[in-house]
Amino acid sequence: MNWSKLLNIALRALLTNKTRSVLTMLGVIIGVWAVIMLMAIGQGLQNYVTDQFEQFGANNIFIAPGELFGEEGGGFQSDEQMAANLLANTLEYEDINAIRKMRQYVKAVTAFSVNSAEVSYKKNTEKSSIVGVNHDYATITSTKPIKGKFFDKAMEEKKEAVVFLGYQITKDLFGDVDPVGKKILIKNRDYTVIGVGEKVGGGFGGPSFDQYVFIPITNWFELFDSKLVIRVMAAIKSEELTDGAIKEIEKYFLKRLKADEFSVFKQEDILKIIDQILGALTAGLGGIAAISLVVGGIGIMNIMLVSVTERTREIGLRKAIGATPKVILIQFLIESVVLSILGGLIGVLIAEMMTYFVKRFIPAEVTWSAVVLAFGVSAAVGIIFGVYPARKASQLSPIEALRYE
Amino acid sequence: MTQPVLVLKDISKVYRLGEEDLYALNQVSLTINEGEFLAVVGPSGCGKSTFLHIASLLDYPTQGIIQIKGMDTMDYTEPERARLRNREIGFIFQQFNLLAKTNAIDNVALPLVYAGDGKKDRERRAREMLEQVGLGDRLSSTPSQLSGGQQQRVAIARALVNQPSLIFADEPTGNLDSRSGEEIKKIIIKLNNEGKTIVMVTHDREIAKIAKRIVALADGRVVSDRPTKWARKTL
DSSP: OOHHHHHHHHHHHHHHTHHHHHHHHHHHHHHHHHHHHHHHHHHHHHHHHHHHHHTTOTTEEEEEESOOSOTTSOSOOOHHHHHHHHHOTTOOHHHHHHHHTOTTTEEEEEEEEEEEEEEEETTEEEEEEEEEEOTTHHHHTTOOEEEEOOOOHHHHHTTOOEEEEOHHHHHHHHTTSOOTTOEEEETTEEEEEEEEEOOOOOOTTSOOGGGEEEEEHHHHHHHHTOOOOOEEEEEESSGGGHHHHHHHHHHHHHTTSOGGGEEEEEHHHHHHHHHHHHHHHHHHHHHHHHHHHHHHHHHHHHHHHHHHHHTHHHHHHHHHTTOOHHHHHHHHHHHHHHHHHHHHHHHHHHHHHHHHHHTTTSOOOOOHHHHHHHHHHHHHHHHHHHHHHHHHHHTSOHHHHHHOO | OOOEEEEEEEEEEEEEETTEEEEEEEEEEEEEETTOEEEEEOSTTSSHHHHHHHHTTSSOOSEEEEEETTEEOTTOOHHHHHHHHHHHEEEEOTTOOOOTTSOHHHHHHHHHHHHTOOHHHHHHHHHHHHHHTTOTTOTTOOGGGSOHHHHHHHHHHHHHTTOOSEEEEESTTTTSOHHHHHHHHHHHHHHHHTTOOEEEEOSOHHHHTTSSEEEEEETTEEEEEEEGGGOTTTO
16 A cells, blocks of 8 residues: 555545535635734834844944833833833933043944924925934934935034934925925924935834934924933944943943933843844734634544545445555545645745735735744644544444445 | 365354343354355344354454464454455445445456555556456446446456455345346356355345355354255245
C-alpha cells in the first residue's frame, strides 16, 4: 500500500463531494486568513512605529517630567498621570545649558515645547502644533530642509520671529507658492518663513512632523507666555556613551528634583516598551484569530464523522478484501489533512492578496513566521481533528460495516 | 490426495441475550478440500450468515479452531487476518458491494491495491478478470451504468483477481432477476470446474443444487452434510 495510492483514494473521495469539501475547507481558510491578516497588521504597526522612532537618530536621549516608565520598566502610566506629567513644570530652560556643558557626552541638546495655535497665510488658516526648539533640533533629529534653512544660534538668541515649516503644513498654507521669505501669522503675530522640511511621512493615529511649525524656543516662551519645557532631547557623541550620559544627567537633576519627578531614557527604552506592547497585541490578535482555526478544525471533524457514517459499507468492503485498520486510518486521516492543508494554502493566498491592498491604507506586512505558524497550525488541526473520525473508521468491524444499510 | 483448504473444528459462536446464551453456531466442524463446491443451506436464523462471517475471517468465533491451508488463524491479529483475507479469500456478496462512482476496472483492482501491487500489474490483471466474466468492453463503466447481473460479474472478477484459494459467495443471485441469476450461476459453475474452491451460502434450494456438496444448518448445528446427488431429500 503506497502513499500515492492512498492520497489518490483520499482525493477521489473529496472530489466526489466537491461542495461539501469546499464548505468544510472554508472554516480553515477563514481561520488561516484571519491569523495571517491580523498578525500582518500587528507587524506592520510595529515596523511603522520603529521607523517613526528611528527618525530621531540612534544616539539620542530624552528627558521628560515625571516618571514615564513604571518601576519594572514595563508599561506606561495612566492617562491622568501622563497628562499631569506633561504639564508638570519640572524641566527648566536653564537645564539645557547645564546639559550642554557635559561636553564629554553631549554633542547637542534642545528643549522641546509644544502648544497649538492658528497659523495663517493670507486667507488660508490652519490649526497647527507650534513647536519651540533650540537651533540644534535640526542636527539632533536630522531634519533636512528642502527649501531655505533651519534657524541658527543667533536667531535663537535674538528671539527672532522666524519659522521653519513642516512639509504638509506648507502645502496646506501656500499651495504652489514659494514660502521662503513670506510672512505668516501665528496668534496674530508676524513670522517670517525661513525654511521648509522634507517630507518625513507617517502620522498614523496622530499629527505627523510634517504638520509641525517650528519656532525658536526663546520666541515660543514669549508667544505662549510660558516657561514649560515638555521634553529635552540630547544627542550623545556615541552609542556607547549613552548609559554614562543618562547617569550624569540623572545626577544633575537629582540635585533639584526627586527621582519620580523626571525621567531620562534612550530611544531604545521607548522602542523596547512599544515593541513589547505591540508584540503582545499582535500575539493576542493572532490568538483570537486562532480560535477560528479551531472552529474550522471542528468543522472538519464533523464532516469526517458524517463521511465515515455514510461510507460504513465502503469501509466494511475495503476491510473484507484486505485493508488493514492502519490503512483505513491513514486513508481517512489523509482526507482530513488534505482538507486542512488545502484550506491553509488558500487562506495564505487570500491573506497575501488582501494585505497587498490593505497596505495602501494601513501599515501591514505578512511575515514568514505568521505564514509558517498559520500553515503549521492548520495542518496540525487536520491531524488532530481527523484522528478521531479516522480511528472510528479503522475500528469498524467488517461485518457490522457490511450489514450497515 | 487433495489438501484441505479450510478446516473448522468445534466452532461455536455465542451471543449473550440478557441471562440466556444464544448459540448462533454450536460445535460446527467441517473440512473443505481444494476444488470442492459447497452450499450451506438452511432457514433464516439457522446460522448461515454467522458461519460465512466466521469461516471467512470477518468475525471471530467464541470457541473453536479455523485453519486455512493448514495455517491456524486463531492467534492472528486483525492486520494479519486482513492480509490473509486479501491473499486467500474472495468475496461475492448479495449486495455486490462495489464502490460507487468508481469504474469497473478500479473496482476489480481494489484487492490488488491492498496487496501492494503496482499500477500496471493491477490494470492488466483486472482487465483479464473482467474479460473472463464477459465484461471486457465495460472496463470504464461505473456501477450505476451497469445492470445488476453485470455488477455481480464485476464483483466476481474482484473476488478472483488475487487468485484466492477460497471463494465465499453470500446469496450471489439474491438480488438479481432470474435471467441474470442464471448467468451468475453459470459463471460460478465454470469457476468450480476450473478448480476453484467455492463456499456458497443460500436459502434458495434451486441455487444450492449447482453445488457438489450440501451442508444443512439448523439452530446453529450441522444437521446434514452430503453430496448433492444424495441430498435431494434434505432439499
